[in-house]
Amino acid sequence: MHTDREACAAAVRSRDARFDGWFFTGVRTTGIYCRPSCPAMTPKAGNMVFYPSAAAAQAEGFRACKRCRPDTTPGSPEWNVRADVVARAMRLIADGVVDRDGVAGLATRLGYSVRQVERQVRAELGAGPLALARAQRAQSARLLIETTDLPLADVAFAAGFGSIRAFNQTVQEVYAVAPRDLRRTRAAGRAGPEQEAAPASPQAWQLVPLRLAVRRPFLPDNVFGHLAATAVPGIEEWRDGAYVRSLRLPHGPAVVALAPEPDHVAARLWLSDLRDLGVAVSRCRWTLDLDADPQAVDEALGADRRLAPLVRRAPGRRVPRSGDAEEAALRIVLGQQVSTAAARTLAARLVASHGTALPEPVGGVTHGFPAPSELADLDPAELAMPAARRRTFSGLVRALADGDVDVQPTADPVAAREGLAALPGVGPWTVESIAMRCLGDPDAFPAADLGVRRGAESVGLPGAPGALVAASAAWRPWRAYAVQHLWATSDHPINRLPEPGTTKESA
Incomplete structure (x- = not known):
């Protein structure tokens, strides 16, 4: 633009x-x-x-x-919609790949040469990967300066700077103020909008409170309702009006608490390593779909006379995603053809037997979900579900652990879909659900989902999957958002915020 x-x-x-x-x-x-x-x-x-x-x-x-x-400012929603190399590069840079592995590491992940990546990114964004990563480091530094009492030398290290000189120079150039003056501003009680009061954290954690900007309109009901209703005990809970969960980040575990407010999302991040701050913020925004363009989505879906009343009633719906794509994919397979409560129970047993304990619990969040590599030796007999689904789960674990299938938001979506579909027991519902929750495809459409079919029929759309896919063509590329509206025609808990005072730790 x-x-x-x-x-x-x-x-x-x-x-x-x-x-x-x-x-x-x-x-x-x-x-x-x-x-x-x-x-x-x-x-x-x-x-x-x-x-x-x-x-x-x-x-x-x-x-x-x-x-x-x-x-x-919220990120451009363009990168959520596009699946080309520049969009994938942006998501990888936001996930800290350049800071950890350099531009060569970024190029390797994308399957291009360094020169090709540099040229394409610069042509579209006016800056190369290093400059984009530098801008992200500057933002992380400002957050740490304004929200923690860390010495500035530790802030520089945590934000990813190689030297104090580079840290001072970058902050001065980007904000026209020295780091020590930003710290003085906070001490004088005039900190920027990211600062927020928060309780003390356990010794094992560094607590960073901040505000996540949102694009309006923003309807938190279905995204927070879904996350709360499907929360797996041990790794997730709904407590004191916030969704709380553990994350596996590049430098160690973390816990995040996200609470909807009228004009932002209040966030608290318990980090075991402050170098993960930028990645944690990116994962939180991704989970809540905060960088979507609700005006464009609502305009497109509202043009359908059958969806229009749903859109007018609840503008600004988001697609709930996951801060851990591999975890979400495995949980989707666990949830094949069973209720939400049954899927939570299966996942909770997996966490209890194979999850990694956190350095310190945060409320009822005590573990991280096991990585595919940690489940590679799992005896399928441990899973209380039909033999066919056990084989499907084990097959997906192996594919993820071996790198044969990539379901991260930065993956090639075509290759990811093809790899998933080739696995025994993975059908269209599973592929589209993973595309929606893990890959972040805004056009993912699980037409065979029972809730989608019932919602479609309730507004005069065909309920048969084939006919529904044909009728949904006019909603492209926003069919994942249409799914949220169709689901919301039922009274399922995923469609609403929990009642005030509710704490959800177990089924």
Whole structure:
């Protein structure tokens, strides 16, 4: 969008928050860049220049606005919809691959040469992978400066900087203020919008409280309702109005608590290694689908007269995903042809017998879900389910552990679908469910799902899977969001927030 100057200028004049993350505006006369909705943005059109990413604006020498905090803007929903190499590169960079493995590691994961990746990313985003990773490090550093009491040298290390000098220079260039001055601002009680009061954390954890920006409209009911209703005891729970779960991150385990607020999601992150801060934030945003474009989704689905009443009643629905794609894929197989409660029970037994204990419990969250490699020697007889499904589960465990199938959001979606479909016992329902919850495909459509079929029939759509697929063609590429609306026609707990005061730890 950044190449359409007239459209960008109109968005800036209207301060339309829907375009936050789609592009960034640099002002030549001030040397500052802002998000489109910035209330302080009043430049002449000739003084504005538009960029596709914050990193691109920073690379041209612009500093982040201290009022609108463009570095905290929701990400562009374009990367959730697209499956090409640049979109996959963006998701990998957000997951910290460049910081851990360099651009060579990124290129290897994508199956391209370093030169090809550099060229394609720079052509679309105006900055290379290193600049994009640098921008992410700067944001992580600011969060740590403003929300913890860590010495600044430890902040630099935790945010991924190789030296104190690089840390000081980057923060100064991006925010036009030295790290120590950011810390003084917090101490004076004028910290930015990411700061939030939080209780003390166990000694094994570093607690980071922050606010996750959302695109509005945002309806939290189905995404939080789904996560709460399907929560597996030991690794997930709903407590004090928040969804709490453990995560397996590159440098160690973590626990996150996410609570819906009117204009943001309040988050608390218990990290065993602060270098995982940026990855943890990315996983939280992914889980709640916070970077979707609800206006575009609702407009497309609302054009169907049968879906229109559902969309008008509940605009801004999101697709609930998982912070651990391999875990979610295995749980989907455990849930084949059984109730939500039965699937939770099976997964809870697996966690109790094979899960990894956390350094310190956080409420009822005590373990991490076992990785596929940790389940490779699992005796299928341990699983209380039919022999055919045991074989399917074991087959998926082996495929994930050996790398034959990749279900991460950064995977090639075509290859992932083909690999899944080739496994015995994995049919269209399982493939589409994994595509929706793990790969993040916005067009995934499990037409054979009983809840989808019943919801379709309730609004006058055909219930037979084949006919329903044909009728859904007009909803593309947003059929995963149509699924949320169709599911919501029932009174299942996945469609609503738990009652205040509810704590869900067990079935």
